[in-house]
Each structure stands twice: as structure tokens, then as C-alpha cells.
Amino acid sequence: MGTWDIGCFDNDTAADFAGGLDDAAPQERAGLLRVALERAARNPEYLDDGEGVAAVAAAALVAAQCPGGAAVDSAYGPDEPIPPLPVELRPLAVAALDRVVEEGSELAELWGEAGNGPAWRRGIRALRDVLEPVPAVLDVPLFEL
Numbered sequence: 742m743g744t745w746d747i748g749c750f751d752n753d754t755a756a757d758f759a760g761g762l763d764d765a766a767p768q769e770r771a772g773l774l775r776v777a778l779e780r781a782a783r784n785p786e787y788l789d790d791g792e793g794v795a796a797v798a799a800a801a802l803v804a805a806q807c808p809g810g811a812a813v814d815s816a817y818g819p820d821e822p823i824p825p826l827p828v829e830l831r832p833l834a835v836a837a838l839d840r841v842v843e844e845g846s847e848l849a850e851l852w853g854e855a856g857n858g859p860a861w862r863r864g865i866r867a868l869r870d871v872l873e874p875v876p877a878v879l880d881v882p883l884f885e886l
Contacts, residue, residue: 747861749801750815754794759819774799782836793841793848800834804871835873
């Protein structure tokens with residue numbers, strides 16, 4: 742895999758995934774994202790780097806539609822717009838990201854060997870935080886005594 746930076750679309754596999762999304766009909770794009778996320782999230786075996794990369798790219802596109810999500814503005818990301826995505830893709834994207842960073846993931850191993858692996862993990866964590874934000878703690882008493 743040709744990789745030039747730590748971004749979600751900064752490698753050949755993710756760029757190819759984006760190209761596949763561009764080639765698909767608009768109504769098929771959410772399904773393609775779902776498949777990429779499910780392949781990672783539901784894989785109990787060794788997760789190869791291609792599946793991990795596709796899952797990270799798909800999760801970035803889901804996160805881009807969440808409150809606080811950053812737009813995917815990489816030149817290697819999809820050129821065609823991603824239609825509004827179903828909210829139920831968010832927990833699936835979280836599960837996929839969790840699988841990508843755990844033991845048994847080739848992508849996590851490759852980034853673990855790289856000098857900028859910690860920065861990559863922080864990027865994955867940032868995506869996860871957008872997809873599954875921690876609820877704000879209310880500083881309001883539930884009842885008055």
C-alpha cells in the first residue's frame with residue numbers, strides 16, 4: 742500500500758475506495774460504506790490492512806455528517822457528494838474503528854511499526870469521539886431539597 746501521510750485518505754487503498762464511491766450511483770453509496778464498516782467490525786479473524794483502510798475511510802465519511810465532524814476535504818477523498826447517511830451507521834463506524842486499532846489488525850500493526858503511529862491513533866480517536874461523543878455532564882441538580 743502506498744501511504745504518504747496519516748490522513749484517512751492519504752493512501753492508495755483509501756483513494757481507490759473513494760473512487761469506487763464516486764463510480765457508484767448516489768443511492769448505493771451508503772450501502773458501500775456499510776459494507777466496508779461491517780467487514781471490519783464483524784471480522785473475528787485477522788483484519789487485513791485493506792479492510793482496515795476502507796473502514797477508516799468509511800468512518801471518516803460518516804463522521805463528516807455528525808455534529809462537530811470535519812468535512813473530508815482530501816484531494817484523494819470522494820469527488821461526488823455523499824448523500825445524507827442513516828444515523829445507525831454511527832455505532833457501526835465506532836465498532837469498525839475499535840476493531841481497526843485492536844490486536845489482530847494488520848493496519849494497527851503497520852502503524853505501530855511506523856514513527857507516526859501515535860499520531861495516526863490520535864486521528865482514529867478523534868473520529869471515534871465525533872461518532873460517539875461523551876455526553877455532557879449537566880451541572881443542574883436533579884431535584885431541590
